[in-house]
Amino acid sequence: MATEKFETSLKKLEEIVKRLEGGSLSLEESLKAFEEGVKHSAFCSNKLDEAERRVEVLLKRKDGSFDRVPFEPED
Amino acid sequence: MDIFTEKTILTVSRLTALLREVLEENFDQVWVEGEVSNLSLPSSGHIYFTLKDSGAQVRCVMFKSAAKNLKFRLSDGMAMIIRGRISVYDQRGEYQIISEYMEPAGIGALQMAFVQLKERLANEGLFDEAHKRPMPRFPKRVGVVTSPTGAAIHDILNVLKRRFASLEVLLYPVRVQGEGAALEIAAAIADMNRLAEVDVLIVGRGGGSLEDLWAFNEEILARAVRRSLIPVISAVGHETDWTICDFSADLRAPTPSAAAELVTASAAELRSQVESLAHRLRLGIESYLAGRESRLGMLRRAIHDPSTLVGHLAQRVDDLAERLSLGMENAMIRRREKLDRLDQSLLFKNPIYLIADVRQRMRRLESDNNRLMQSKLDEFKLAFGENAARLGVLSPLSTLARGYAIARRDMDGMVVTDAGRLAEGDLLRLNFHRGTATCRVESLEA
Numbered sequence: 391m392a393t394e395k396f397e398t399s400l401k402k403l404e405e406i407v408k409r410l411e412g413g414s415l416s417l418e419e420s421l422k423a424f425e426e427g428v429k430h431s432a433f434c435s436n437k438l439d440e441a442e443r444r445v446e447v448l449l450k451r452k453d454g455s456f457d458r459v460p461f462e463p464e465d
Numbered sequence: 466m467d468i469f470t471e472k473t474i475l476t477v478s479r480l481t482a483l484l485r486e487v488l489e490e491n492f493d494q495v496w497v498e499g500e501v502s503n504l505s506l507p508s509s510g511h512i513y514f515t516l517k518d519s520g521a522q523v524r525c526v527m528f529k530s531a532a533k534n535l536k537f538r539l540s541d542g543m544a545m546i547i548r549g550r551i552s553v554y555d556q557r558g559e560y561q562i563i564s565e566y567m568e569p570a571g572i573g574a575l576q577m578a579f580v581q582l583k584e585r586l587a588n589e590g591l592f593d594e595a596h597k598r599p600m601p602r603f604p605k606r607v608g609v610v611t612s613p614t615g616a617a618i619h620d621i622l623n624v625l626k627r628r629f630a631s632l633e634v635l636l637y638p639v640r641v642q643g644e645g646a647a648l649e650i651a652a653a654i655a656d657m658n659r660l661a662e663v664d665v666l667i668v669g670r671g672g673g674s675l676e677d678l679w680a681f682n683e684e685i686l687a688r689a690v691r692r693s694l695i696p697v698i699s700a701v702g703h704e705t706d707w708t709i710c711d712f713s714a715d716l717r718a719p720t721p722s723a724a725a726e727l728v729t730a731s732a733a734e735l736r737s738q739v740e741s742l743a744h745r746l747r748l749g750i751e752s753y754l755a756g757r758e759s760r761l762g763m764l765r766r767a768i769h770d771p772s773t774l775v776g777h778l779a780q781r782v783d784d785l786a787e788r789l790s791l792g793m794e795n796a797m798i799r800r801r802e803k804l805d806r807l808d809q810s811l812l813f814k815n816p817i818y819l820i821a822d823v824r825q826r827m828r829r830l831e832s833d834n835n836r837l838m839q840s841k842l843d844e845f846k847l848a849f850g851e852n853a854a855r856l857g858v859l860s861p862l863s864t865l866a867r868g869y870a871i872a873r874r875d876m877d878g879m880v881v882t883d884a885g886r887l888a889e890g891d892l893l894r895l896n897f898h899r900g901t902a903t904c905r906v907e908s909l910e911a
Contacts, residue, residue, distance in 0.1 A: 396603070400735070403742045410749035417757060424750040431743040438631065438736050445622060445634040447613060448656075456660065461613070461636055 396437045403430035478555065485553035488560055492551035497523070497562060498570055501543045512539060516547065516562070524561035525549070531565045536578030536679070544570040575675050579682050582709055586684070591691050592712045598696040600716055601664040602731045606633040608663035608695065610653045613638040616671030617700065617721035624725035628733065635663055641670035646680035651689030658694050666693060667724045668710065669700030681708035690714050700724035865898035875903060884909055 406427040410420060445461040475483070499516035506512055510529030515522050525547060527535075539545070549564035568574035586592060611617040618636060625632055637653040640646045650668060657666055668690065670678070680686060681701045690697050690713045699714030700721040711717040718724035865871070872881040875892035887893075891906045 400739065400742075403739070403746070407742050407745045407749055410746065410753065413753060413756070415753075420750060420753050424746065427742075427746040431739060431746060434735075434739040435743070438732065438739065445636065447636045447638060448660075449638075450656065456656075458635075461618075461634070 396434060399430045399433050399437075403427055403434060406430065477558070481553055481555050481558060484560075485555070488551045488553060494548065494550060495562070496546060496548050498544070498546045499523070501539060501545055502541050504539060504541045506539075512564075514539070514541075516545065524554070524559055525564050526561055527564040527567065535567070536575055536682075537569065537581050538578075539567075546570050573675075575679060575682075579709065582682065582684055582687075583712065586687055586709065586713065591687065596691065596715075598694075598715045600696055600698075600727070600731070603735060604632065604664035604728050604731070606635060606663040607728050608635045608637060608657045608666045610637045610639055610650055610657065610666060610668045611670055611721070612641045615641060617641075617669050620671070620720070620722040621667065621725040624722050625729065628726070628729045631732070632729065642673065642677045642680055647683035647686045650680060651685045654686075654689045654693050654697070658692075661695070663695060665728055666695045666697045667700055667718075667721070667728070668697055668714070669718070669721050669724065670702065671721065672702040672706065678702050678706055678708055681710040683709070686710055687713040698724045698727060865896065868898075871896040 406423050409415060410423050410427065415423060446458045447461045449457040449459060451457060497516060499518050499522075501514050502517055502522075503515040504512070505514065510532055512527040512532050512535075514525050516525050517523070527547075527549075545567050546569075547562065547564040547567040549562040549566075551560055552563050553560045569577040572580075590596075609618060609621060613636060622634065625634065635657075637657060639649045639653050641650070654666065654668065657663060670681070678701055681699070687709045690699065690710055696715040698716045698718050699708065699711045700718040700723065701708045701710055702720075704719040707717075716727065718727055873879060873894050873896070874881060874887070875894050879886075881887060881893065887906050887909060889906050889909060893904045893906065895902045895904055
């Protein structure tokens with residue numbers, strides 16, 4: 391995930407909530423803001439939940455380049 | 466050898482060689498404690514110094530092969546315990562201790578090395594807060610430099626798993642203790658920086674003795690950590706173990722597990738932030754809609770129930786009517802009061818009362834008058850009695866008796882004493898002593 395995208399989305403969500411809480415929006419604007427906020431909140435939650443726990447080990451080759459192999463902890 | 470019984474002439478070299486033999490044989494391992502002085506550290510890497518106490522001194526040397534194992538830096542004035550063998554420096558004819566090992570008296574050598582290095586690097590500014598890089602708020606990839614078989618990586622992965630952290634972990638396997646471990650770790654940090662794939666680096670190992678942790682107290686590692694462009698979390702041993710690496714790192718975690726918690730803290734924080742915002746979003750729209758609804762309800766009621774309006778008007782009419790009647794009542798009362806006042810004053814001015822009053826006054830005056838008349842009469846009676854006698858003397862009647870008459874003008878009764886006031890033809894009444902006569906003026910002579 392692009393971290394910037396997450397941060398941008400989070401920031402937008404923050405702004406929307408503030409605007410909505412401000413109470414000066416028209417009904418239509420409010421509903422639209424809410425809808426947009428729901429989208430951002432879902433996006434952020436999904437990004438946080440993306441459980442991609444990859445664990446790799448770096449192995450240095452003689453020429454200085456690296457290999458990556460999945461890490462298997464010996465339990 | 467019988468040099469003590471025969472007169473054997475020795476060369477200086479021979480003597481010195483003999484002495485060396487004796488000394489080296491008998492003092493091949495001694496422990497000596499004393500204070501370091503005359504310290505010399507030439508570029509050869511050998512260390513020369515004198516060890517002394519209050520009564521004596523002895524030359525010492527530590528050759529490069531042994532000196533490179535010294536963790537701390539020797540300086541004049543330090544109290545040291547040295548282990549070595551006695552030897553003789555032929556050229557100078559001096560005996561000296563060839564030191565193979567030394568440690569500060571009082572504290573251990575590693576302790577001393579730690580204190581010294583820490584002080585030196587601190588003075589250099591290596592640990593300054595200004596150098597500390599901020600931790601990434603939301604790291605995606607974490608580099609771990611540690612042993613692939615140690616407790617550290619095991620603990621770190623456990624924490625990440627427990628926290629459902631969506632982190633990618635890149636493990637750089639290194640030896641974390643023993644000769645060359647510090648160099649290996651330092652090189653790994655440099656490699657990780659070259660690769661530039663991770664947002665943060667955890668460098669550490671599980672618990673152990675001071676010797677086990679020693680790699681993390683070495684200068685080369687401290688410098689590699691400081692040079693890293695990727696923020697470094699130092700996670701060595703247990704909470705109570707402080708290493709030079711901890712001081713030079715951007716963040717010190719008390720344990721490897723704690724390091725894993727630190728890198729996921731921001732993720733956990735972000736998660737709760739997103740959840741809180743989502744909650745506020747729902748609450749925001751709900752309260753907005755609730756507000757609109759209640760306002761709508763109010764308006765709707767106002768539109769749909771004209772009786773309210775009529776009621777208001779009726780109330781207003783009632784109110785005005787009440788005020789009107791009250792006003793009229795008040796006016797009436799005022800007028801009645803005024804009337805009463807007038808009535809009353811009219812009563813006082815009633816002619817009946819006036820007449821009665823006047824009558825009363827008349828009666829009063831009458832009686833006053835009567836009384837006055839009576840008293841006057843009495844007065845007159847008295848005066849009359851007194852004056853009657855004198856009257857007899859002065860009365861004109863007696864004069865009339867003597868032939869005089871009183872003449873009065875008939876028309877007004879004026880007693881005539883002056884003929885000039887009479888006119889011809891006037892009638893005169895003459896009073897005589899007895900009777901009267903009316904006479905006409907025939908002529909006048911003034």
